[in-house]
Amino acid sequence: MSLAETTSTDLLSLEVPLDAAHILTVRLFAGGAAGPLQLGVEAADVLRLTLSEICSEAIERRRGGRLVIEILADAGSIRVLVVATGARGERIHTDPTGDGKFRRTLIEALVPDAKFVEEPDRWTAAFTL
Numbered sequence: 001m002s003l004a005e006t007t008s009t010d011l012l013s014l015e016v017p018l019d020a021a022h023i024l025t026v027r028l029f030a031g032g033a034a035g036p037l038q039l040g041v042e043a044a045d046v047l048r049l050t051l052s053e054i055c056s057e058a059i060e061r062r063r064g065g066r067l068v069i070e071i072l073a074d075a076g077s078i079r080v081l082v083v084a085t086g087a088r089g090e091r092i093h094t095d096p097t098g099d100g101k102f103r104r105t106l107i108e109a110l111v112p113d114a115k116f117v118e119e120p121d122r123w124t125a126a127f128t129l
Contacts, residue, residue, distance in 0.1 A: 010037075010073040018058065018065040018086050026055045026069065033071050037078065043129055047071075050110045051082070053103050054125045058084035061123050078129040085122045 014029045016022040030051045034044035055067060065086020072079045107114050111127035 012071040012073075014069045016067050018062055018067045018084055020056070020059050022067065023052055023055055023059075026051050026067075029069065037071075037073055039078075039129070046110050047078075047080070047129060050107060050114075050127065051080070053107050053110075054082050054114075054127075055084075057103055057107075058082060058123055058125070061088065061118070062086040063089050065122075080127050080129070082125045083122055084124075088118075088120065088123075 012029075012033045014026065016025055027048050030048040031044060034047055039047065051069065055069075058067060062084045063086050065084060068081075068083045068085075070081045072081070104116075107125075107127075111129070114125060114127040117124045
């Protein structure tokens with residue numbers, strides 16, 4: 001199925017424990033989603049890298065919860081939503097540039113419309129391709 005052939009909303013989703021051990025699963029999910037949506041090599045790479053970085057940030061912000069990724073293909077666009085639940089805590093890890101600034105800059109360079117929302121019960125990121 002290509003986006004041009006999409007007449008209704010198609011949803012792909014993945015739910016995993018909020019743990020760094022599952023980043024590879026997220027990358028494989030992104031690669032698997034790229035095929036049926038016929039994203040092309042560059043867009044598939046952007047999806048894989050962006051999801052890896054967003055999920056890594058979520059893991060740094062929350063503990064003991066779940067990570068849910070939804071990829072929604074609808075009328076020529078792809079929307080991605082990442083929701084992390086669990087206890088909010090201090091960042092467990094930081095990058096050498098300090099407080100995740102490098103990661104956030106990379107994400108915003110890959111998908112300029114990326115939006116992040118921190119709530120008491122969850123952390124959410126959304127973007128479109």
